[in-house]
Amino acid sequence: MRCKPGDVSANLEKAERLVKEAAAKGAEWVVLPELFGSGYTLDGRDRDFSEHFPDGQICRWAMEIAGKYGLLVTACSLEAEGEAIYDTAFCATADRLLGKYRKVHLWGDEPKRFARGVSLGAPVPCGEWRIGMQICYEVGFPEGSRLLAMSGANVLAYMAAFGRARLHVWDIATRARALENGCYLVAAALSAEDGGELAFAGHSRVVAPDGSVLAEAGAEDEAVVAELVPEEVVHQRESIPYLRDLNRELVKNAWSAM
Secondary structure, three states: OOOOOOOHHHHHHHHHHHHHHHHHOOOOEEEOOOOOOOOOOOOOOHHHHOEOOOOOHHHHHHHHHHHHHOOEEEEEEEEEEOOEEEEEEEEEOOOOEEEEEEOOOOOOOHHHHOOOOOOOOOOEEEOOEEEEEEEHHHHHOHHHHHHHHHOOOOEEEEEEOOEHHHHHHHHHHHHHHHHHHOOEEEEEEOEEEEOOOEEEEOOOEEEOOOOOEEEEOOOOOOOOOOOOOHHHHHHHHHHOOHHHHOOHHHHHHHHHOO
16 A cells, blocks of 8 residues: 555545455455554654544544444554554454554664554454464564464464565565464555655565465555465464474573573
């Protein structure tokens, strides 16, 4: 999705068109890019576009859209809490927020913009799925996805504004996070220029538990749809049992000693 920085109305209108397109293809769950409503590059106006959960404009929009099209929405927006502003992902149904996650690993000048989250949170339950949420840069931190998988996640959702210059990282890391955890990965990304200075990679994709790409956006403003099958997670984790065979005591002791 290509966003207009600071134009929330236009961005939400476009996002609904994409959600509607996905729903028409049978989607029951949609994932939207990082800061899709406000845009990523806000030139010091982060507070102007931050909101309180769950009563802010973008949260309310997500719940309305979930009800209108009968699906689950996973999205990301700026969250205000006191003086702090967080880059926050959340899962919403028509009735409520099922869970949220504040970005822990901040990229570049983000520590000047955002407060750092302090927890990976628990996977969000939705039917047969347990959704672990991560944001953008965090696709390069395998510890987060591994801990979410060990906590029960069988699908990972990444919302991103990933730099085009590092598209090769996006390609490798999204497939690696799926394979090493034996789970699905759904990654939604901004595309093109946001604010004229940053070029975003796009290439939103759905990755299978074996690391193969099931669907990928080949153009801007495109909704891609794939079927997720819970039994494939079970099969992959039996085929290559990384989670089962992880020496947890060794890893725990090694981290504690650092």
